[in-house]
Structure formats: C-alpha cells, structure tokens
Amino acid sequence: MVEANRFGQQLFLANLRHARVGQHRGTRRKRTKPPITSPAPTFEAFDHRQLTLFPAFRNLANGAIHGFPAPAEPKMAAFLNQFLIEHARDHGWSLTTTKRTRRGLAIALGLQDTPGAPLLATDLVNLQSIGITSLRLQEVCAAAGLLDDDRESAVDRWFETTVSELPKQIRTELERWYTIMLKGSNTPPRSKPRSETTTRLYLRWSLPALQTWAAAGRTSLREITPEEVRDVLPEAGNPRARMGQGLRCLFRVLKGHRLLFLNPIDRIRTGTHETLLPMPLASAALRDAINSVDPARAALTAIVAFHGLRSGQLRTLQLTDIHDGRLHLGKRTIPLAQPVQDRLFLWLAYREQRWPSTRNPHIFISRRTALDSAPVGVQWITTSMGMTAQRAREDRILNELHASGGDLRRICDMFGLSIAGASRYSTVLPHSGLQRG
Template sequence: MFAPVAHRQLVLFPAPARDLERGRIFGFPAPPDPVMGAFLDAFVLDYAEKHGWSLTATKIVRRGLAVALGLQDTPGAPLRATDILELQQVGTNTLRLLEVCDAAGLLEDDREPAVDKWFSAAIAGLPEQMRHELGRWYVVMTHGSMTPPRSKPRSEQTIRLYLRWSLPALNAWAAAGHTTLREISTDDVREVLPGSGNPRATMGQGLRCLFRVLKAHRVIFFNPIGSIRTGTHETRQPMPLPASALREAINSTDPARAAVTAIVAFQGLRSGQVRKLQLTDIHDGRLHVDQRVIPLAQPVRDRLAAWLAYREKRWPKTTNPHLFISRRTALDYSPVGIAWINTSMGMTVQEIREDRILHELHANGGDIRRLCDMFGLSIPGAARYSAILTHPDLRNH
C-alpha cells in the first residue's frame, strides 16, 4: 500500500494551460516518484483484470497514468482531477483514469461541480446585491441548514428547476431597476406573474421557494408572494401507446431492446427500478423489486434469457452486478442511464408504464386499490388514471 505525501509544492506563479501536444512529440518526463508509479501501475493491472478491460483499454490508462505522474508539481501527492482531465488532449480515457485513481485512494477531486458553474452563469447578468442574495439561497438549497430553521439539502434537479422558473421574474425586476430582492413588493410579483396555467404555477413555485428561504434566514424581511395564489400544475392525461410500436419493440432482434421493453410493458416498472435491477433480483421465474415478489410472464422470461445469453457472450468478464449493462458500464459497477433505456426501446419508460397501467385499469373495471398494489401508485396518482376510464381512445385501444 502506498502512502501519499501530506504536503503540496507551492508554485511561484500559476502556469498557463499545458500544451500536451509538445509532450506527445518529444516525450513526457518520467514519474519523479518511482514507488508511487510502480504502485499505481500494479493497481491498474489488477483493476483492469477484475473489471474485464481489454488490453488496449488497459494500455491507454497505463500510459495516461505515467504522463499524469510525470507532470506532477508535487511528487508523491494524490493526482488532481483537473490535471487528469487535461490528458484528453493526448487521447487518454480520463474517465477510467479518474476511476482508477479514486479506487486507489490517490485522487484529489478539485473539480467545480457542474451545478455551481451553471448557477454562476445563470445569475451573471443580475445586479451584484441580488446575486449575493441568490447565493445565500443556493447555499441553503445545496447544503441544507443545521441551524434553525433547519432544512435538508435539495437535489440538483430541484435547484435547477426552481431557479429556471424564477429567472424570468428576476431578470424583469433587474431590467426595471431593482438591485435587491428586499425592494420587491407584492405588486412587483403580480406584474411579472403569467395570467394562468402552468407558466403561472411554475414561476409561483420557484419564487415561493426563493422568498421563503431568504425570509427564514433573514436575508429579506417580507415575503411578497405569500398572499398570492398561483395555482397548481396542470397534469397531462395518460394515454395508451399504439400497439404496433410496442409489438415491434418487444419482438425486436436486439436482445437489449426486447428485454427492456418486455419487462416494462408487462410489469409496469419505473425507470429507476429498471436501472437498479440486479442479476440476483430475478430467479425462479420471479422478479424481486422493492420488497415485492412479482411472477414474470413467459414472454418476459424468454426475452430476459436471450438478453442474459447475449450479455454473457458480449461481456464474459464483466463484474457489473446490474441486469442491464451497456458498452460503457460493462467496465465498472454503475447502472445504465435513463437515456440508454429510452434510446434502446425507442420510447420512454413512462409512456410504456402508463400504457400498462391503463390496460390494467380497463381490465379490472377501475379498481384503484389494485392499481396502487400492483404499480406502487398513491391514491391520487391512481385516481388520475381512473378519471379517463371512459375515454374513447382507451375503449378503442
């Protein structure tokens, strides 16, 4: 086991971005710490064997690792993620290199989170004081608050949505000459709010979150949207898919497409459930998911068997425990992304799930309790489907 040094070599002045093309031509310096170099090289070989990497993939990572070590300012220190990402210029697979260094405990992740960059860019055109106030809101939303009023961190997606919904109002107030959110009155809010529908509801939800957090933490002293009704989101009516589209996907010659579509179409799983399915979740003809045991229909069993045979032939050395894997995830332990699932099927998981729920609804005559038990729906969620039981498109489907 290698123990990295605890110090960092200071530099006299920050150097400009390295021109690695010159190193490609004339060669890179050798790693200044041979002990660290030998440790990481042996670690890469062992890691590659365990994860079923090809000889070419292993060679690229070993070469990239040697370059990264040779360019270190502090020999023996953990490798910085930003330095590793620069190696894309010389054809190194930086994602795998980051993965290896992290697994070896020799990665210093100094990257700025993407959401931080996005937030800074989104509010860049606002007045300085307003940016400062929004920064306080962002800190509370991102990290939560351990002091009263206490709150939990919110997800990156939630933060992005609330700010996007609020930005039209913030930009309008800035254009009108306001420099701080403390100046905003109830009349100012009414002037920027759309008249009705989802635009009004979403902007209202974003501004309500913004002003509530700032008032709770005494950044502002008055919540100007507190007494204004903005309505709720208008829900979209779920409708069935064309039978021909589902039939084509389920009977596809692509094992991944047929298996994923079949398990969603017959079992009505959510995208998150499909992504997280493990090989051990399916045995004895049954699916074990979210503490439920679901018998699998024969068409699903057949397509899963075909997929597993293809999976074994295509990636015989993979150690990824997930049921569905891709060319990228076969080399690690991560699940496939939602984009891979939707692209494989040629339609979204939600569309197929809604189609399955509507079929069950039609078959059981509108039994909401059964929908809740079978698909994990809430009572209001199930009621949304039962409300269209008599829709002509559903009757004729």
C-alpha cells in the same frame, strides 16, 4: 607409456561416480529456488502541495511526440500500477483498456507539480487532448484514495452563468439561497439539502421575474413589492404555478434567514400544477419495440409492457433478482411472462457474448458501464427503448385498469402505486375511447 608410468599409477575404487537419471554426465543439477513473493507495495500520499509561481500551459501534443518525463515518485507509481492491475482484473477490463490506462497513469504521474500528492482531476481530464480517456484514470485513482477532485461542479457553472447578468446585490442574495438549497442549514430555520434538480427548476422558474425586475432598475430583492410580483406573474395555468412556486421558495428561504424584511409573495395565490392525464401508446410502436432485433430494446420494452417497471427499477435490476422464472423486486415477487423470459434470455446471451469478462452485477449494462459496477443511466434506457419507460408503464397500467373494470386496489398491488397515484388513472376510466387501439 614408459615415461608416464615412471612414478607409478594412482589407484581408484571403481564405479564411485554415477550419472544421475535424466542428466548427462558432466552437468550439474540446477537447484530450484523458492519463488520470491514480494509484499504488495503500500503508499501514503503527501498532505502538502508545491505552489507554482505562475500557471503554465503544458503542450501535451509536443510530449506525445518527444516523450513525457518518468514519474518522480517511484513508490507512488509502483503502488498505483499494482492497484490498477488488480482493479482491472476484478472488473474484467480488456488488455487494451488496461494498457491505455497504465500509459495515461504514467504520463499523469510524470507531470505532477507535487510528486507524491493525490492526482488532480483536472490534470487527468486534460489528458483527453492526446486521446487518453480520463474516466478510467479517475476511477482507479478514486478507488485507491489518490484523487483530488478539484473540478467545478456542473451545477455551480450553470448557476454562475445564469445569474451573471443580474445586479451584484441580487447575485449575492441568490448565492446565499443557492448555498442553503444545496447544503442545507444547521442554524434556525434548519433545513435539509435539496437536490440539484430541484434547485435548478426553482431558479429557472424564477429567472424571468428576476430579469424583469433587474431591467426595471431593481438592484436588490428587498425592494420587490407584492404589486411588482402580481405584475410579473402569468395570468393562469402551469406558467403561473411554476413561477409562483419558484419565487415562493426563493423569498421564503431569504426571509427565514433575515436577508429580506418581508415575503412579497406570501399572500398571493398562484395555483397548482395541472396534472397531465396518462395516455395509451400506439399498438404498432409498442409491438415494433417488443419484436425488435435489438436484444436490449426488446428486453426492456417487454419488461415494462408486461409488468410496468419504472426506469429506476430497470437500472438497478441485478442478475440475482431473477430466478425460478420470477422477478424479486424488493418485497414484491413478480412471475415473469413467457415473452419476457424469452427476451431476457436473448439479452443475457448477448451480454455474455459482448462482455464475457464483465463483473458488473446489473442485468442491463452498456459499453461504458461494462468496465465498472455502476448502473446504466436513464438516458440509455430511453434511447434503447425508443420511448420513455414512463410512457410504456402508463400504457400497461391503463390496460390493466380497463381490463379490471376500474379496480384501483388491484393496480396498486400489481404496480406498487399509492392510492393517490392510482386515482390519477381513474379519471381516464370513463373515456373508453382512450383504450389502446
């Protein structure tokens, strides 16, 4: 002590240093930094593509074992990753679906021939060989504006396969007709595009005649005469009407665009399609469907059996269309029957339990459409009901027609029919034996 105090003591004012509340002595308080909010990444796709020297086969199975290259364009990868997360949150995707889609997206970006260019749909489809579903990948890329759909359409593949065995000149003429049907024509004679279904039907109905003429040595439709058309047409009935309708459309379009000198079927009568009479359903089949333990089948069948909705109306029904016990269908307001309300309640409860996070606004959804906002397909409606919606609708209209004593105006107002459509049902009215038994 003597040695320590040899030069004196430094005096201090007492109690100048205080420990902060909730903090031990000798420790410093950590300063909280404000959270760093980085702006959402943006990306503009390149407008060029790197040409390949020769097409090479990618062994994706080998990549699944040894790994895939990392994305060569980090900005594009960051943008799509952030967009995918937001898209998955907005559409109620599960964590598993989101993780699988992110993995597939990273693989697709690493395999690009031109990093930074929109992803090719064919490259995304090829990922299915290693167990990655391309549907969600295409959905995200399309929503982000980074999808180049280079796939050949199904109708184009069908057309090429269908006409592949016909002579070259006939194929050329059919290709011209096919293009005008699907895309329309801006030059006289102008025409609007027709649907793929209509184009398929007309070509399918005309195909037997085309094959017969090709087997007889005809190499161009310009060589066909009215006598050859009469020889190839069936005698009567729907087969004659269908082939005549298909050939009439084919020759009329080609003649109008000056690919033919004359229309060989112009003055040949082929008749009209025979109208099938609506028939009632068996009561047992309808009762089993309405009382089914499957909530989708019971709800769908009940709506059609009580209110006669079409399949297209069932597909597009939304959650906001039903309130206060009424169905608001366009300009029509339909008071829902109590059995329909009960089955709709069971379906909506099942829907909420099965897909609690879905953002699809439609009443009826499936395992596939629960992750997006698209309506279900017609095939899903038919499979779920175990019958076509049209059959159940016809049964309901026939029942109402017999109950009202043939009041056509009543069924027009109740089911949205035209007078011409309602008259089709009136032909069945005199046959009392066609009532549902």
